[in-house]
Each structure stands twice: as C-alpha cells, then as structure tokens.
Amino acid sequence: MDDDFLVKSVISAAKDVFGMMLGLEATAGETYMEENVPTEKERVVALIGLAGTWVGTGMISCSPDLACKISSLLLMTDCDGVSEDVLDAMAEMANMIYGNVKTELEEQVGGLGLSIPTVIFGRNFATRSIGKQSWTVVPLNVKSETGTELMELKICLTQNKDYQQSARPHMRPYSVLREDM
Amino acid sequence: MDLNVLIVDDSAAIRKILVRVLSQTDLPIKNLHEANDGSEALKILEHNDVSLVLSDINMPNVDGIELLTRIKAQPKYKNLAVVMITTEGSQAKVMEAVQLGAKGYVRKPFTAEQIKEKVLSCLKSAEV
Numbered sequence: 001m002d003d004d005f006l007v008k009s010v011i012s013a014a015k016d017v018f019g020m021m022l023g024l025e026a027t028a029g030e031t032y033m034e035e036n037v038p039t040e041k042e043r044v045v046a047l048i049g050l051a052g053t054w055v056g057t058g059m060i061s062c063s064p065d066l067a068c069k070i071s072s073l074l075l076m077t078d079c080d081g082v083s084e085d086v087l088d089a090m091a092e093m094a095n096m097i098y099g100n101v102k103t104e105l106e107e108q109v110g111g112l113g114l115s116i117p118t119v120i121f122g123r124n125f126a127t128r129s130i131g132k133q134s135w136t137v138v139p140l141n142v143k144s145e146t147g148t149e150l151m152e153l154k155i156c157l158t159q160n161k162d163y164q165q166s167a168r169p170h171m172r173p174y175s176v177l178r179e180d181m
Numbered sequence: 182m183d184l185n186v187l188i189v190d191d192s193a194a195i196r197k198i199l200v201r202v203l204s205q206t207d208l209p210i211k212n213l214h215e216a217n218d219g220s221e222a223l224k225i226l227e228h229n230d231v232s233l234v235l236s237d238i239n240m241p242n243v244d245g246i247e248l249l250t251r252i253k254a255q256p257k258y259k260n261l262a263v264v265m266i267t268t269e270g271s272q273a274k275v276m277e278a279v280q281l282g283a284k285g286y287v288r289k290p291f292t293a294e295q296i297k298e299k300v301l302s303c304l305k306s307a308e309v
Contacts, residue, residue: 020290092194099268
C-alpha cells in the first residue's frame with residue numbers, strides 16, 4: 001500500500017468529519033513517524049482496529065479540553081469535563097474517520113473489517129500495535145472560536161501475510177464473509 | 182399524522198445526534214425510540230407502531246442488513262420506511278440495502294440538513 005495514499009485518506013476523512021459533523025475547519029500538518037513514546041500530559045485516546053489483507057490500528061488522540069469541545073459540538077450539549085458522553089463522542093469520531101479511511105483503502109487492498117472503538121483517558125501511557133513498531137502520525141490543527149488545538153491522527157498498518165492462506169473463515173473480517181455468502 | 186421513529190445504532194453518540202436533529206425539525210414526531218442493535222429494534226417494533234426506522238449497518242448481534250431483511254419479510258411492516266445511516270461506504274453494501282427495500286442511505290459523516298432532507302423525501306415517497 002502506498003503511504004501517501006494512506007495519509008491522504010486519513011486527512012481527507014478527518015477533514016470531512018470535522019467539517020460536516022462539527023462545523024470546524026481542520027488543517028493537516030507535516031506527517032511524521034513515532035515510536036511508542038509515553039505521553040506525560042493527560043490525553044483522551046480512541047483506538048480502532050482494522051483487519052483483512054492488511055491489519056493494524058487507527059487512533060485519534062487529543063487533550064481533554066479538545067475532546068470536551070468535540071463532544072459538546074457533536075452531541076449539542078454542554079461539557080464540564082471528561083464524562084461518558086465525551087468518551088462516546090471520541091469513539092464515534094474514531095469510527096467515522098477510520099470507517100471512511102477503510103472505505104478508501106478497500107479500493108486498493110480489498111475487503112477490510114473495522115473493530116468497535118476503545119477509548120482511554122489518562123496520562124503516562126504508551127500504545128503499541130503488535131507487528132509494527134512505529135505509528136504514522138498526522139497532526140491536525142483544529143480551528144475554533146477559542147483558538148487552534150491539536151489532534152493527532154495515528155495509524156499503523158502492516159500486510160497480513162497469513163490472510164490468503166487462512167483456512168479459518170471465522171477469523172476473516174465480517175464484511176468479507178458477507179461477500180462470500 | 183404523528184410519527185413514531187426508531188433509531189438503531191450501537192453508538193450512543195450517533196443516537197443522541199439523531200434524536201437532537203430530528204427533534205429540531207418541523208416533523209410531527211410523537212415518539213423517538215432508540216435501539217442498540219437490530220435485535221433490540223425488532224422487540225421495539227413488535228410493541229410500537231413505528232413508521233420510520235433510521236438504522237446503522239455494522240452492529241453487533243443483528244446488524245442493519247439482517248434487520249432490514251427481517252422487516253421486509255413481514256407483511257405487517259410493508260409500510261415501514263427504513264433509511265440506512267452508516268460509515269459503511271462500499272457500493273456493494275448500498276446496493277444490497279436498496280435491493281432489500283431500504284428507502285434511502287446516508288453516509289457518516291453527515292450534516293443535520295442531509296438527515297432532514299433524506300427523512301422528508303423518504304416519508305413523502307412512502308406516504309407515511
């Protein structure tokens with residue numbers, strides 16, 4: 001898979017989601033690679049798995065303040081801190097962004113499945129996707145009335161060499177299974 | 182005519198957004214029901230006179246395609262309009278849903294206007 005295509009897909013999906021669902025303008029900074037570095041600041045992180053001919057994880061990560069702002073705009077409610085609503089909103093943001101990335105990638109690599117998102121709120125933690133050591137990071141500058149804040153979009157994908165040889169249909173993505181029926 | 186609408190999505194956030202969007206329309210909505218998946222949706226349909234279903238496709242247990250199939254298999258739901266709202270963007274899924282009888286399709290992300298327009302056009306064509 002072409003790295004440029006992957007990055008462009010992530011940026012395009014994120015801009016669409018921020019623009020259409022939140023009415024916020026988002027611009028992408030320069031993409032970089034990152035090892036599994038623990039973060040000392042408080043972060044709200046949503047992770048979502050991709051599986052098929054390629055396997056890996058997509059992630060969105062931002063400050064509690066930005067997560068609160070996103071939740072407030074998405075759910076059209078007030079936000080006083082990181083609550084269940086904020087975690088739900090971040091999960092749905094990850095689902096929409098990487099769901100659209102999945103659709104784009106499927107044109108190149110065939111059927112992919114998407115997991116249910118997992119959300120983490122905390123500090124001093126590192127994330128690792130087994131099989132690949134580094135994340136491709138797209139910094140996204142999100143503009144709002146109160147200024148510009150940063151969301152990091154991270155993805156690590158690796159080719160699933162066992163996919164073609166798999167004799168276990170129950171291990172294949174659901175979307176692929178349906179197409180076989 | 183008062184409308185009873187059923188929103189089916191495993192994402193609590195999307196259910197809340199759709200409830201807000203529909204509540205802000207001029208549609209004569211009497212009740213807004215919510216279900217976490219297709220299985221819950223079928224139970225709600227059994228006990229309520231629902232006229233419009235807005236459903237996600239990818240859900241645990243009974244997914245949106247299965248829900249649509251079961252709805253269309255029952256004559257008592259012949260006037261029930263179903264609109265799919267999902268991140269699932271593949272053409273095959275869209276065609277499958279339409280062939281099974283879905284009245285329309287909205288892809289996430291969406292704007293409130295897109296939801297309103299789709300609901301209005303579906304209700305008009307279904308003459309709910």
